[in-house]
Amino acid sequence: xxxGEQLIEIATAEGSIEGILADxxxxxxxxxxxxxxxxxxxxxxGIYPELAGLLQRxxxxxxxxxxxxxxxxxxxxxxxxxxxxALRQLGxxxxxxxxxxxxxxxxxxxxxxxxxxxGVATVASQTYGTSAISRLGERHLLLCHxxxxxxxxxxCSRDLYARACGPKELKLFANDNHGxxxxxxxxxxxxxxxxxxxxxxxxxxxxxxxxxGAHT
Numbered sequence: 001x002x003x004g005e006q007l008i009e010i011a012t013a014e015g016s017i018e019g020i021l022a023d024x025x026x027x028x029x030x031x032x033x034x035x036x037x038x039x040x041x042x043x044x045x046g047i048y049p050e051l052a053g054l055l056q057r058x059x060x061x062x063x064x065x066x067x068x069x070x071x072x073x074x075x076x077x078x079x080x081x082x083x084x085x086a087l088r089q090l091g092x093x094x095x096x097x098x099x100x101x102x103x104x105x106x107x108x109x110x111x112x113x114x115x116x117x118x119g120v121a122t123v124a125s126q127t128y129g130t131s132a133i134s135r136l137g138e139r140h141l142l143l144c145h146x147x148x149x150x151x152x153x154x155x156c157s158r159d160l161y162a163r164a165c166g167p168k169e170l171k172l173f174a175n176d177n178h179g180x181x182x183x184x185x186x187x188x189x190x191x192x193x194x195x196x197x198x199x200x201x202x203x204x205x206x207x208x209x210x211x212x213g214a215h216t
Contacts, residue, residue: 002049004056008063010086017079019065020049022056023090029199030061030092032083036101039070044100044123045184047191051098054192060199061092073105073129080110084117094118094202096195101152101178105129108160112136119198121191124149124178127156133163140198141168144187146176169194 002022010017020041033048035041041064042048052062065083069075084095096119099107104125111120112132119140133141141164145157154172161170171190173183180187 002053004053005049008086010082012078012082014075014078015068017065017068017082019063019083019086020052021064022052022062024056024059024061025090027059027061027090027092028203029059029094029096030063030087030090031055031096031098031195031199032063032065032080032087033098034065034067034076034080034100034103034106035070036103037071039067041066043098044179045181045187047184047188048098051188051191054188055195058196060196061087061090063087071102073102073109076103076106077109077113080106081114084110084114088116092116094199096121096198098123098191098195100124102126104160108133108136111139118202119195121194122157122160123180123187123191124152125157125160126152127159130160130163133160134165136164136166138166140194140201141166142171142191142194143169144171144173144180144190146173146178146180146183148175149178151178 097107098121100123104122111117112135121142143157145154
């Protein structure tokens with residue numbers, strides 16, 4: 001665990017959920033990151049801790065969440081929504097969700113169910129369990145995928161992109177794998193910049209142009 005982070009437990013009716021929080025006190029925007037079918041809190045190419053630190057320094061609270069029951073879609077969506085609620089209790093009004101692999105289906109589904117979510121980013125997402133993508137509405141969507149992914153082919157993200165109706169971006173990494181390890185630095189920069197941009201746009205929209213992050 002990096003400096004500036006703390007291990008937290010989120011109490012729910014279904015049991016406690018563990019996470020690592022890089023809190024930016026008073027931050028109107030936050031990001032929640034989840035892993036793949038095996039759970040964990042490090043993400044593709046291990047970038048989640050570094051991404052959390054970068055965002056925290058920009059005044060964005062970052063929560064890395066571990067599932068109670070990895071690979072159980074309904075339970076993992078429940079955990080993710082509980083994480084969103086935990087961020088909101090800290091004063092966060094707008095949240096971006098980031099999910100890797102199986103976690104792509106988790107954040108797409110959870111994103112469609114929460115009014116606090118303004119953006120959803122996936123890395124090497126599966127397509128199973130993603131029917132909610134049509135209900136993301138005007139939430140921003142970012143899809144990242146390596147073109148040599150031997151676990152989930154890049155046509156998964158291309159299919160999701162085709163089915164999405166709102167503002168969307170597709171980033172393909174040539175000849176890269178499921179963790180996008182060959183383009184780690186570029187993936188980190190893209191997720192960092194996109195998250196900041198989406199949260200800034202959400203804040204500006206909510207206040208008619210003045211960036212405060214408060215809903216009206």
